[in-house]
Amino acid sequence: MDKSNVPGSFQEWVQTLPQVIKDSPVWPSVMYQKSLFLHELCWIDCENWMHDALGKAIVEQITRSCGSISANIEEGFGRGFGKEYARFLTIAVASARETQGWYFRVRHLTKAEVTEHRMRLCDEIIAMLVAAIKDQRRRLKAASKDRE
Secondary structure, eight states, X not given: OOGGGSOSSHHHHHHHSOHHHHTSTTTTOHHHHHHHHHHHHHHHHHHHHTTSHHHHHHHHHHHHHHHHHHHHHHHHHHTOSSHHXXXXXXXXXXXXXXXXXXXXXXXXXXXXXXXXXXXXXXXXXXXXXXXXXXXXXXXXXXXXXXXX
């Protein structure tokens, strides 16, 4: 990838996105935005790892797990709020943890500051997902009490 296409920051990256993405109903979710940003960075990282035999073996795994984070947020959001949304967010947490693990495993092919940035971004996304899951479960409990 042309290094000029590498986003310097999350805010710079957001400015490069097509409006159709920002008009999506799921876009206001920061955890969704950050998961798309992580995938963008992962894609760029994978292009660099493809030049190494061991890196190639990790590329398929990490792109699958990283892409699964935003995909599960999208799918859960599309099914409405509540139990199903919480279930898909839980899957997204697992994918974020897996992605973080793959970044640790590939650390020998990546600069330390890049690895740390990606792992911290995973932590940030995981924290937002866990908070959203708790919120969905709290709302479900409150709704079921209201029906009693």
